[in-house]
Amino acid sequence: MIPISTSRARDAAAREPLGLYLHVPFCRDRCTYCSFVTTRDESLKGAVLARLRRDLAQWGEALGRPAIDTLYLGGGTPSLLTAPELEDLTAWTREAFDTSRLEEATLEANPGTLDLAWLEAARALGWDRVSFGVQALDDELLARLGRIHASAEALDALAWARRAGFARISADLMVGIPGQRLERVLQDARTLVEAGATHLSVYLLDLDKACPLRAQIDAGRLALPSEDEVADAFEALQEELPRLGLPPYEISNYAQPGQESRHNSRYWERRPYLGLGPSAASQLGDWRWTESGVITAWAEDRDRPEVQELDAAEALSEIPLLGLRMHRGVDWEALRRRGEALNLTPLVDAWEAQLDPLTRRGLLVREGSMLRLTSHGMLMSNGILGIFVQ
Amino acid sequence: MTDSNLIRNFSIIAHIDHGKSTLADRLLELTNTIARRDMQAQILDDMDLERERGITIKAHAVTLKYPAMDGKTYTLNLIDTPGHVDFTYEVSRSLAACEGAILVVDSTQGVEAQTLANTYLALENDLEVFPVLNKTDLPSSEPERVLEEINTVIGLVDTAHAVNVSAKTGENCLQVLERVVQCVPPPKGDPKAPLQALVFDCHYDQYRGVVCLIRIVNGTLKAGETMHFMATGSDHRVDEVGVFSPKMTKVDELSVGEVGYVTGSIKTLADVKVGDTLTHALSNTTRPSTEMLRGFKELQPVVFAGIFPTNSEDYENLRDAMDKLRLNDSSFKYEPETSQALGFGFRCGFLGLLHMEIVQERLEREFDLDLITTAPSVRYHVFLTDDTEEDVDNPSRLPPLPRIARIEEPLIEATILTRPDFVGGLLKLCEERRGLQQRLEYVGKDRVMLVYELPLNEVVLDFYDKLKSISKGYASFDYHMKGYRESDLVKMDILVNGEAVDALSILVHRSKSQSMGHGLTVRMKEVIPQQMFDVAIQAAIGSKIIARTNVKARRKDVLAKCYGGDISRKKKLLAKQKEGKKRMKSIGSVDIPQEAFLAILKVEN
Numbered sequence: 001m002i003p004i005s006t007s008r009a010r011d012a013a014a015r016e017p018l019g020l021y022l023h024v025p026f027c028r029d030r031c032t033y034c035s036f037v038t039t040r041d042e043s044l045k046g047a048v049l050a051r052l053r054r055d056l057a058q059w060g061e062a063l064g065r066p067a068i069d070t071l072y073l074g075g076g077t078p079s080l081l082t083a084p085e086l087e088d089l090t091a092w093t094r095e096a097f098d099t100s101r102l103e104e105a106t107l108e109a110n111p112g113t114l115d116l117a118w119l120e121a122a123r124a125l126g127w128d129r130v131s132f133g134v135q136a137l138d139d140e141l142l143a144r145l146g147r148i149h150a151s152a153e154a155l156d157a158l159a160w161a162r163r164a165g166f167a168r169i170s171a172d173l174m175v176g177i178p179g180q181r182l183e184r185v186l187q188d189a190r191t192l193v194e195a196g197a198t199h200l201s202v203y204l205l206d207l208d209k210a211c212p213l214r215a216q217i218d219a220g221r222l223a224l225p226s227e228d229e230v231a232d233a234f235e236a237l238q239e240e241l242p243r244l245g246l247p248p249y250e251i252s253n254y255a256q257p258g259q260e261s262r263h264n265s266r267y268w269e270r271r272p273y274l275g276l277g278p279s280a281a282s283q284l285g286d287w288r289w290t291e292s293g294v295i296t297a298w299a300e301d302r303d304r305p306e307v308q309e310l311d312a313a314e315a316l317s318e319i320p321l322l323g324l325r326m327h328r329g330v331d332w333e334a335l336r337r338r339g340e341a342l343n344l345t346p347l348v349d350a351w352e353a354q355l356d357p358l359t360r361r362g363l364l365v366r367e368g369s370m371l372r373l374t375s376h377g378m379l380m381s382n383g384i385l386g387i388f389v390q
Numbered sequence: 391m392t393d394s395n396l397i398r399n400f401s402i403i404a405h406i407d408h409g410k411s412t413l414a415d416r417l418l419e420l421t422n423t424i425a426r427r428d429m430q431a432q433i434l435d436d437m438d439l440e441r442e443r444g445i446t447i448k449a450h451a452v453t454l455k456y457p458a459m460d461g462k463t464y465t466l467n468l469i470d471t472p473g474h475v476d477f478t479y480e481v482s483r484s485l486a487a488c489e490g491a492i493l494v495v496d497s498t499q500g501v502e503a504q505t506l507a508n509t510y511l512a513l514e515n516d517l518e519v520f521p522v523l524n525k526t527d528l529p530s531s532e533p534e535r536v537l538e539e540i541n542t543v544i545g546l547v548d549t550a551h552a553v554n555v556s557a558k559t560g561e562n563c564l565q566v567l568e569r570v571v572q573c574v575p576p577p578k579g580d581p582k583a584p585l586q587a588l589v590f591d592c593h594y595d596q597y598r599g600v601v602c603l604i605r606i607v608n609g610t611l612k613a614g615e616t617m618h619f620m621a622t623g624s625d626h627r628v629d630e631v632g633v634f635s636p637k638m639t640k641v642d643e644l645s646v647g648e649v650g651y652v653t654g655s656i657k658t659l660a661d662v663k664v665g666d667t668l669t670h671a672l673s674n675t676t677r678p679s680t681e682m683l684r685g686f687k688e689l690q691p692v693v694f695a696g697i698f699p700t701n702s703e704d705y706e707n708l709r710d711a712m713d714k715l716r717l718n719d720s721s722f723k724y725e726p727e728t729s730q731a732l733g734f735g736f737r738c739g740f741l742g743l744l745h746m747e748i749v750q751e752r753l754e755r756e757f758d759l760d761l762i763t764t765a766p767s768v769r770y771h772v773f774l775t776d777d778t779e780e781d782v783d784n785p786s787r788l789p790p791l792p793r794i795a796r797i798e799e800p801l802i803e804a805t806i807l808t809r810p811d812f813v814g815g816l817l818k819l820c821e822e823r824r825g826l827q828q829r830l831e832y833v834g835k836d837r838v839m840l841v842y843e844l845p846l847n848e849v850v851l852d853f854y855d856k857l858k859s860i861s862k863g864y865a866s867f868d869y870h871m872k873g874y875r876e877s878d879l880v881k882m883d884i885l886v887n888g889e890a891v892d893a894l895s896i897l898v899h900r901s902k903s904q905s906m907g908h909g910l911t912v913r914m915k916e917v918i919p920q921q922m923f924d925v926a927i928q929a930a931i932g933s934k935i936i937a938r939t940n941v942k943a944r945r946k947d948v949l950a951k952c953y954g955g956d957i958s959r960k961k962k963l964l965a966k967q968k969e970g971k972k973r974m975k976s977i978g979s980v981d982i983p984q985e986a987f988l989a990i991l992k993v994e995n
Binding site for chain 2: 019021074202203206208230232234251267273279280281282283290321322354357363379380381382383384385386390
């Protein structure tokens with residue numbers, strides 16, 4: 001069940017607290033743009049929870065009940081768990097892992113699936129951060145996305161979360177929806193901040209896989225906004241949200257100071273995390289693996305993940321690959337020293353040769369030893385981050 | 391030794407798709423040279439590229455045994471030749487090995503420029519030519535009209551002995567063989583005279599070394615003798631002589647009039663030149679001929695281009711590939727070249743545009759290389775102010791302007807055959823390409839022949855594709871070189887973000903520089919993908935910018951999606967995106983695709 005050497009995993013887990021991600025693969029309905037691992041078949045709930053319970057216990061034991069400092073319940077729609085189911089899951093987690101140093105426990109929630117009582121129950125179990133999949137506050141756009149909630153429900157959910165005692169509230173906002181206009185994006189962002197969101201994740205609608213929305217667009221029934229419109233909206237948010245007190249800290253993420261997602265930050269800082277549940281990804285030491293995305297196969301443990309072991313060059317290259325997504329950037333001098341220690345100076349030199357012309361063209365900026373993307377660089381980050389991909 | 395009175399050496403002249411290979415297949419079948427079960431279409435064209443394109447690139451020879459109506463069995467040597475203008479010299483040598491030629495014309499179409507040029511070549515070599523009108527099984531077949539056209543256009547061909555056939559069904563094909571025996575004269579020559587054999591083609595064989603295709607004119611040749619190539623001056627011991635039936639079949643000797651092959655552990659094709667005369671080295675039993683056969687020429691490339699690996703690490707692989715390719719194609723010339731923009735590569739010389747395409751395609755296909763080919767150029771004579779002369783085939787190597795007294799450019803005489811309704815468009819095309827009309831003639835009710843003198847540098851830039859599109863495919867084109875003429879040419883540079891890209895420089899006529907500059911920068915803008923920053927494209931003559939376009943920067947290229955901790959997935963997306971860029975050349979951090987280097991070909995004149 002544990003796909004890596006237990007003793008070495010234990011060593012890695014002992015060095016620093018882990019992040020723990022749990023994937024809840026259920027949704028009432030699939031959104032028209034979605035390519036995540038999720039199902040409407042709630043009859044699988046028992047099997048999924050059973051496997052999660054088993055995995056939590058086994059990992060806790062294998063790693064010697066290690067400390068976790070961030071916990072994240074994602075999906076899917078975790079708010080489809082009933083309060084008692086959530087209570088069980090929380091209890092299993094606490095049994096298996098040392099949560100005394102827990103700094104953050106986030107729940108993802110769909111505004112159309114919850115009420116005040118559920119949020120109060122979750123808060124009482126110790127969950128202290130909630131992330132709502134709001135996407136937009138325009139009912140026509142929400143229907144187009146196949147969201148099961150209306151904008152009024154989203155605002156209610158935010159209000160209930162505050163009433164239930166959540167001080168850390170995040171909302172997802174989507175840019176690039178067919179029919180979405182720039183002014184509306186800004187207005188929705190303002191409304192969400194006024195309604196109590198202390199953190200916003202701004203995602204671009206990206207239809208990289210087959211999905212109903214893609215089909216509608218291909219058939220000419222809907223049109224995506226132009227690259228310019230999307231870029232304008234993204235840039236306008238980069239200006240507007242700091243004015244509202246939420247400066248960006250990552251390409252897609254804005255927060256009031258101190259409200260940044262610690263769990264998500266660990267992905268960009270390459271700190272260890274364990275992901276349990278179908279399609280959940282883990283990184284521990286130099287190992288990385290992703291659980292099966294086929295829910296039943298995962299639940300029955302029929303599709304074991306392939307473990308990838310990163311070599312020194314790949315691990316080094318991920319520091320800027322992920323780190324440059326963050327606004328504070330990457331300590332390039334420190335990276336260079338690390339490269340020297342690993343005998344990888346030529347690799348760092350090669351990166352620099354490719355980055356320099358981009359810095360000259362205003363896509364990156366160097367401040368002291370820190371290298372970071374500019375606002376334009378953020379929007380064009382694929383070409384820049386691609387430098388670090390082999 | 392075959393009685394030379396029972397030998398007939400002939401070739402087939404035809405336009406592409408008029409049925410040459412199909413007819414050859416039938417003749418092979420009818421003479422049982424190939425058992426029906428071993429038969430595959432276009433049997434003589436054994437290169438994949440030949441079959442795919444329906445063309446013949448290399449010459450082939452095959453010996454057929456034909457029991458004629460007169461009761462005697464004749465040895466018919468069919469020499470199959472490439473038909474394209476790029477290979478005119480090879481064609482002329484193959485024809486020189488024959489006494490006769492069959493002119494195959496599609497009876498639903500008519501005489502085409504290529505056929506015309508090759509028929510003239512045959513007549514120049516004193517061949518007896520008789521027409522075969524093919525595709526008579528088709529309802530649109532009009533053999534009488536086509537025969538009349540042959541009479542009007544060529545005149546000198548023996549139309550009285552024309553044969554109507556369907557190579558596809560085989561109808562009347564036996565008649566063709568009979569006609570070969572009757573019309574084609576037997577070879578003349580003296581078996582006792584010193585050996586003279588025409589080398590009409592050669593190819594490299596992994597096991598035997600160079601295989602020379604030869605036709606004995608005088609004397610005899612046997613294994614064990616020492617042969618001497620008169621033009622190259624090299625001597626080799628003869629390993630084997632034989633004939634193609636159609637596989638290589640060893641024989642004791644080759645004598646007057648016979649067509650076959652000779653091998654002699656010749657290591658490289660560079661040691662053998664097509665058109666050379668093979669004789670004996672002086673020995674106790676043999677003496678060399680003192681005279682070479684007529685018509686030998688050193689082949690000179692006429693079209694030039696740079697070929698560079700897209701990935702600079704492939705340079706050595708490209709060199710190996712070129713070395714290997716050259717083993718089978720000695721007319722392909724190359725030398726190392728360094729471009730500031732493209733790095734290390736090769737300057738290559740070709741016999742023509744088709745030859746260039748074939749070489750490029752073979753390099754990419756047979757050696758799996760990603761290549762950047764620069765726009766084709768021609769060889770200019772550049773006269774300098776110090777009274778010296780330089781040949782320049784690479785525009786970026788043009789000496790500085792103040793040193794140039796004048797430039798001469800190569801000319802061709804082009805023959806175009808088309809239908810009257812396309813004449814207007816084609817005249818316009820030729821005029822735009824700085825052509826001078828030599829002739830315009832109706833050569834049949836529905837057929838017009840245009841003869842133009844054109845600068846070759848106008849022809850290498852997409853002239854042929856334009857011709858085909860204007861005429862909807864109903865025009866054929868052939869040309870021959872016609873010397874040099876002084877011309878007001880200027881070098882046009884292309885600057886990408888302020889830096890001149892040497893591989894994009896071209897020589898253009900001054901009168902066209904403005905429109906070419908404009909067209910080229912517009913076209914470049916279309917083919918260069920949007921990048922992370924604005925890309926300025928400028929055309930300049932000297933320091934003067936004559937045209938400019940701008941590729942606007944992309945606004946958005948970002949993964950702003952919730953992937954959680956699945957780094958591998960994120961990296962896969964980035965890697966996939968990067969893969970698309972690999973086929974492009976990065977110049978000053980601008981990614982330039984192959985099409986941009988050939989953009990000039992697509993510029994409207």
